[in-house]
Amino acid sequence: MPEEPFDDRTMPLPADPWRTQHGPAPTVHLGGPTAYLGDPDRTTHLAGPGATSPAPHPDGSEPTIRTQAELRFGPGVPVTPVAAPAWPETAPARRRPWGRRLVSLVSGLLTLALVVVVGFYVWQRLSPIAVESVTVAVPKPAGTRCDVTVDVVATVRTNGKAGVIRYQWFRSDAAPGGILTERVGRGQRTATLTLRWTFAGVGTATETATVNIIEPSPVQAGTKVAYRCRRG
Template sequence: PVPAGAPAAAVPVGHAAAAVPLPAVAPEDERPLAEGELRRFGPGVPAAAAAVWHGETEPDRPVRRKGRRRLLAVLLLLALLALLAWRWYSPSLAVTSVAVATDPAGPPCGGAAVVTATAQTNGHAGKVRYRWVRSDGGTSGELVQSVPEGTRQADLVLRWTFDGHGTMQATATVEILSPGQHTAAASFTYSCP
């Protein structure tokens, strides 16, 4: 048997040791701090960061890719300039001539005359702005006809309806407002006994 109060290391090997009470120790977070001592939580500062903090090594700097950024900026600028040049220097739509046709016999009683203006173009895409003026004082107001690329003519149609009895000499005039300015007219007779 081990005498009471003997250190645990004095127990001979191969013998059963009696339970020895250990002194009570306060947990780390409850123990009062000594002067200048810090209480730390978590895993602490990584060794690499501590070495940089103490000036023992240089910090790792990210590799900068200025060359790629500059190349991307130059490519975007070139694409923008190409788009602007294409819009400014591509030929625009032009109307070269206009002709108007209809049935010279005119419409039947209570019928409608179909008057067609054919505008010849240069084949480029764009919009034709025009209006119809009738000899009875009526006007269509400004109308717009889209012309797709490759189309060399645009048909502008007026449907003029008549009602009542009598005879009237009628004239329909188309005025191309843009691109350019052109005018053409066609006449017919409305007759209803």
């Protein structure tokens, strides 16, 4: 039986299956940049499409396969920072033409004037009557006439609003008179209240007549009334 030829070439050591688990991970090259997996002494290149696998190295190390891109994995590998998004550019404010700005200004002024007019009209319509002043006088005094009736006139000035004036007369020779009313129309700024006072007999007397405004606000005003009758 012939003897088999003896091959005295040194066989490479078998790969340790636990080396990648207990030791640093190898580096994988995916074509281009290198992807490190923990062990800088061990590199594996994976070829891209159409690439051929190179022959193993004479020293028994693993072949290198390259691809189109390089990926890096493992601790200590710098990470490429993500680019921050660009801030959106603010569009410049558009300025309205002078014509439109002028029209807007005039429109605003007209609206304001209309609001003022309407407000004044409503205030005129809704505001109540008010007494501004009261004066009392005797237009035709009795003089030296006997048995005479004189008119005592109270002039009431108002704010021109419509309403009712409630009043009464006080005479110095009698009890207070009853409460009377005088209606005033819109725009009427003067109201006349008259007291007819009759004197009789011979002699001289000086009396006082006072008008007492009750509504819209309490106001009083008076005057002297003289009587002189000489017979004989």
